Amino acid sequence: MGGDHGPEVVLAGAEIARQRYPDLRFRLYGQEAPIRAALARAPKVAAEAEVVPVEGVVLGTDRPSQAIRRARTTSMGQAIEAVKAGEAAAAVSAGNTGALMAMAKIALRTLAGIERPALVALMPTMRSDSVVLDLGANTECDADNLVQFAVMGAAFARTVLALPRPRVALLNIGEEDMKGTGELKEAARLLRAAATDLPLEFAGFVEGNGIGQGQVDVVVTDGFSGNIALKTAEGTAKLVTGLLARAYRASWLTRLGALLSRPALRALKDQLDPNNHNGAVFLGLNGVVVKSHGAADTRGFANAICVARDLVADNILGRIRADMENVRAHLPSAGAANAA
Missing domain, CATH: 3.40.718.10 (Isopropylmalate Dehydrogenase)
Structure with a gap:
């Protein structure tokens, strides 16, 4: 639900990413109506995607402290929790960078020997x-x-x-x-x-x-x-x-x-x-979290997804x-x- 363009660009990007990597599967966290509408134009993703309805959205203007308090009721927070629970291999978001970083650090913690994650x-x-x-x-x-x-x-x-x-x-x-x-x-x-x-x-x-x-x-x-x-x-x-x-x-x-x-x-x-070159990564956490630029186009978001896939496949x-x-x-x- 984040970024400048919302589900339309995210799912069109996922469609491109799945053409590159047919093994990709998706969990889509967010408001169901706009996601379903965008899925109608992304048949390859729709065939391999599970929609998880979440009404709460982290806005670009939200402070990280505000977002953390609402983490469990937001699409961003639940996507990160899916990585923590082992239900997803990686989380990709074009949303609020500070909120994504704060949520990921609290939920996933750092790897042994790593004091701070880095972007x-x-x-x-x-x-x-x-x-x-x-x-x-x-x-x-x-x-x-x-x-x-x-x-x-x-x-x-x-x-x-x-x-x-x-x-x-x-x-x-x-x-x-x-x-x-x-x-x-x-x-x-x-x-x-x-x-x-x-x-x-x-x-x-x-x-x-x-x-x-x-x-x-x-x-x-x-x-x-x-x-x-x-x-x-x-x-x-x-x-x-x-x-x-x-x-x-x-x-x-x-x-x-x-x-x-x-x-x-x-x-x-x-x-x-x-x-x-889209797809910044929060390295050092017990999980893969990739941040797409908020203004990324479909090709850019596809690149962010592919970065996440490569990091998981190569056991970063x-x-x-x-x-x-x-x-x-x-x-x-x-x-x-x-x-x-």
Whole structure:
């Protein structure tokens, strides 16, 4: 029921996702009448879907604290509970990000050795997509948190990008070892010590301009810096495409150039289209929860569903648990993390 477009886009996206993965089955939580109406235009989903009527809806304007109090009476809350109860393998929502995060953290708890979940997503680069986390779940992080994010981000890259040993780096104001905060320096020390026991290559520090260049496969940072990096990248993409469109409209000659450049411009647009990278994940929980962008189109929501399916099929939770067992000896406080 969340997002800008409601059940219409969600179910049309599910229809596309099931064409890619015929093994998908769906539980649809929300108000029955609009769901049934949208299902009439999604026959493949309708044949493999169970509608669970729920009248309560989390609005985009709701505060997380308000949503938590109404969790059991809302479609979002019940979808997460289905994951907790083992009735569903993953939950996907385009609704209120803060509410989804808060509900998921309370209901599912964190994996053993993980103190805080992180919001992770793919960002386009000059080489290929890169994994970036945290994108806003934790504004302040200590060294142990950053190491845990690195472990989770590498597991995510091995699943989504099919990289056996992804290159991982910490976002910093310089690549030199002497630069950065005490937390960054300590996290780098711990990752260097633990990297030999992990399926990743620790590349040290990366600067902001290195993200777009694709210098590393996984960029690790706190949620404050990560969210700024994400929004800056999105704004820069819109700036570039806007300036190109203005330049091509300047004269008949540039309009002709635009016509000749149409295949290249289409490829650029596809590379920068957020729908092609849709599907942020709350990593570190005892369950898979994927957040779709609220403005995603049908293709974008289909991508979010496929991300959830891939994470379940590749046992992302098992990968993170195994990697944390290997790194725990290098994290003195890891044993105190919530193991519930």
